[in-house]
Amino acid sequence: MTETGMFGAHGTGDTSGYGGLVKSAASTGSSERPYGGYFDGLVDDLERAYPEFSASIERVVVDRGELTLHVKREKLVEISLVLRDALKFEMCMGVSGIHYPDNIGRELVAVYPLLSMTNNRRIRLEVSVSDADAHIPSLVEVWAGNNWHERETFDMFGIIFDGHPGLTRILMPDDWQGHPQRKDYALGGIAVEYKGATIPAPSERRSYS
Amino acid sequence: MTTFDPYAPSRETTEGTVFSVTGGDWDSLVQEIGSTKEERVVVNMGPQHPSTHGVLRLILELEGETVTEVRCGIGYLHTGIEKNMEYRNWTQGTTFVTRMDYLGPIFNETAYCLAIEKLLGITNDVPERASVIRVMMMELNRISSHMVALGTGALELGAITPMFFAFREREIVLDIFEMISGLRMNMAYIRPGGVQQDLPEGAIPKIRDAVKLMRKNFKDNTNLLVGNSIWLKRTQGIGYLDLAGATTLGITGPVLRSTGLPWDLRKMQPYCGYENYEFDVVTADTCDVYGRFLIRMNELEQSLRIIEQALDKLEKLDGAPVMVADKKIAWPAQLALGSDGLGNSLNHIREIMGTSMESLIHHFKLVTEGFHVPAGQVYQAVESPKGELGAHVVSDGGTRPYRMHFREPSFNNLQATSAMSEGGMIADIIAAVASIDPVMGGVDR
Numbered sequence: 247m248t249e250t251g252m253f254g255a256h257g258t259g260d261t262s263g264y265g266g267l268v269k270s271a272a273s274t275g276s277s278e279r280p281y282g283g284y285f286d287g288l289v290d291d292l293e294r295a296y297p298e299f300s301a302s303i304e305r306v307v308v309d310r311g312e313l314t315l316h317v318k319r320e321k322l323v324e325i326s327l328v329l330r331d332a333l334k335f336e337m338c339m340g341v342s343g344i345h346y347p348d349n350i351g352r353e354l355v356a357v358y359p360l361l362s363m364t365n366n367r368r369i370r371l372e373v374s375v376s377d378a379d380a381h382i383p384s385l386v387e388v389w390a391g392n393n394w395h396e397r398e399t400f401d402m403f404g405i406i407f408d409g410h411p412g413l414t415r416i417l418m419p420d421d422w423q424g425h426p427q428r429k430d431y432a433l434g435g436i437a438v439e440y441k442g443a444t445i446p447a448p449s450e451r452r453s454y455s
Numbered sequence: 456m457t458t459f460d461p462y463a464p465s466r467e468t469t470e471g472t473v474f475s476v477t478g479g480d481w482d483s484l485v486q487e488i489g490s491t492k493e494e495r496v497v498v499n500m501g502p503q504h505p506s507t508h509g510v511l512r513l514i515l516e517l518e519g520e521t522v523t524e525v526r527c528g529i530g531y532l533h534t535g536i537e538k539n540m541e542y543r544n545w546t547q548g549t550t551f552v553t554r555m556d557y558l559g560p561i562f563n564e565t566a567y568c569l570a571i572e573k574l575l576g577i578t579n580d581v582p583e584r585a586s587v588i589r590v591m592m593m594e595l596n597r598i599s600s601h602m603v604a605l606g607t608g609a610l611e612l613g614a615i616t617p618m619f620f621a622f623r624e625r626e627i628v629l630d631i632f633e634m635i636s637g638l639r640m641n642m643a644y645i646r647p648g649g650v651q652q653d654l655p656e657g658a659i660p661k662i663r664d665a666v667k668l669m670r671k672n673f674k675d676n677t678n679l680l681v682g683n684s685i686w687l688k689r690t691q692g693i694g695y696l697d698l699a700g701a702t703t704l705g706i707t708g709p710v711l712r713s714t715g716l717p718w719d720l721r722k723m724q725p726y727c728g729y730e731n732y733e734f735d736v737v738t739a740d741t742c743d744v745y746g747r748f749l750i751r752m753n754e755l756e757q758s759l760r761i762i763e764q765a766l767d768k769l770e771k772l773d774g775a776p777v778m779v780a781d782k783k784i785a786w787p788a789q790l791a792l793g794s795d796g797l798g799n800s801l802n803h804i805r806e807i808m809g810t811s812m813e814s815l816i817h818h819f820k821l822v823t824e825g826f827h828v829p830a831g832q833v834y835q836a837v838e839s840p841k842g843e844l845g846a847h848v849v850s851d852g853g854t855r856p857y858r859m860h861f862r863e864p865s866f867n868n869l870q871a872t873s874a875m876s877e878g879g880m881i882a883d884i885i886a887a888v889a890s891i892d893p894v895m896g897g898v899d900r
Contacts, residue, residue: 391705
């Protein structure tokens with residue numbers, strides 16, 4: 247006989263995390279001008295400095311006082327160079343991945359927060375790719391500090407950064423299977439194996455029935 | 456090959472002969488290595504090593520005592536905090552983030568809570584008293600974090616006394632944390648919408664006394680180290696990284712300020728009302744370990760100045776709320792000190808258990824399920840003792856984060872190890888890494 251929870255709860259009564267909770271939250275739509283603040287001037291400057299603006303940038307989103315440019319991946323390096331050299335975004339504060347398993351064709355997203363110390367401005371770049379073709383050009387040549395951040399995003403999401411000088415796992419062990427921060431990768435429930443030593447999955451350690 | 460040495464056993468691999476040094480007679484190892492044909496020596500330093508600042512593994516390629524290549528091996532303290540947070544509600548997240556950079560827990564919590572408040576659109580609704588308490592706690596935390604950086608940094612270079620002084624000062628700060636939050640580390644004291652509870656009675660005079668004491672005590676370490684000829688020889692011109700290098704590597708914090716650039720988010724992109732405090736951004740122009748050391752020493756005094764101003768403000772704001780008024784967000788527990796310690800106030804228990812069914816439901820829903828955060832993403836950065844600590848938060852409109860990512864300054868800054876150390880002496884790696892002040896809990900998360 248199998249029992250399904252202490253009070254017979256069904257659905258998302260789970261707070262343990264072992265239920266493999268999967269949700270999706272991809273955003274859509276583009277913002278209208280005026281964007282407000284320094285964003286209008288910034289986008290104008292970028293349009294002047296980068297003639298291919300409209301062909302390369304899919305969406306301009308202003309939300310909660312932050313500006314996001316959704317960039318086509320094949321134009322990412324070009325735009326980054328323009329932003330760095332012409333618009334003085336000297337620093338890239340790394341990469342953060344997001345996984346939207348239900349957003350077919352655009353499952354994996356890489357987010358790059360940029361900082362301009364010269365003009366005291368921030369902007370964010372976003373690139374979406376499909377799970378089947380999870381390749382994004384590396385920005386290590388543009389901002390060397392992105393090296394470890396891209397390795398982390400590869401480790402956690404399986405996004406392959408083409409042109410990275412050494413794209414290996416950084417936080418997980420070298421022989422790890424899978425990419426832990428993807429939504430289809432359950433929390434716990436996985437037998438921990440590290441260099442030959444095994445520990446049973448949390449869900450199998452003891453019985454509560 | 457000579458006879459088996461219990462202190463330096465060796466085995467053959469495809470990469471060459473590997474020696475495992477476990478202590479004992481160094482001469483016998485040198486003899487062993489001398490017997491091999493290989494001139495290039497690769498040395499593993501860490502992850503268990505007293506001077507690598509926690510579980511950091513440094514992979515060194517040496518020619519004699521000169522370092523030709525350094526690579527960092529990290530991940531030994533990876534605990535999956537970002538993943539775990541996706542399965543807990545927004546308030547519970549504070550107990551996770553506080554454990555990342557465990558020497559700067561208040562900064563982790565503040566970055567996280569400011570990001571949630573931005574997503575909720577309640578940044579301006581956070582009560583002033585809560586913001587002032589946050590600032591005061593952050594600056595106290597900056598002192599305790601810098602104290603560990605200075606103390607362990609000095610210890611790793613062989614100076615033991617500064618470590619004792621530094622930890623003495625850190626104790627003063629941790630005692631204040633304990634008085635205010637009940638915990639010395641990992642407090643989860645900053646909460647979305649405000650802080651967990653108001654300051655206890657008599658806190659302000661106690662903190663004032665502590666500020667006086669620390670200002671006096673800081674002189675001990677200043678006298679010991681500033682201008683000390685041995686210290687200067689170990690730190691001056693060591694771990695050199697100029698502005699161009701720091702910029703391309705995304706380095707922030709004291710390491711960036713040691714190149715002469717006064718970049719401090721508290722001044723440039725203020726949060727929590729930092730624009731209302733008078734303080735100076737400390738810089739140095741030496742680009743070396745000594746400059747970073749001086750910056751941390753001088754930032755202590757600036758932090759004390761901010762704490763004093765915060766205390767003045769707190770005296771004027773006595774009795775003001777420390778949590779947003781919106782009961783749909785504010786954590787429902789009204790805490791009070793009972794005979795058996797801190798817990799829910801009896802009045803609150805009486806209300807939810809005895810008089811109002813709606814209050815009970817509301818309390819229950821908010822504690823078990825949490826509040827909803829509108830869908831969207833934000834990036835919120837604060838100036839932690841190590842540099843820019845950024846929280847990238849994505850919500851799908853639910854009661855838990857859809858995705859949490861922390862741009863940890865230690866993680867990013869540790870990349871500078873190679874640039875700072877290659878071409879130098881092996882002993883200078885220790886000084887360079889110590890000047891970055893990485894905390895592995897933050898690096899690996």
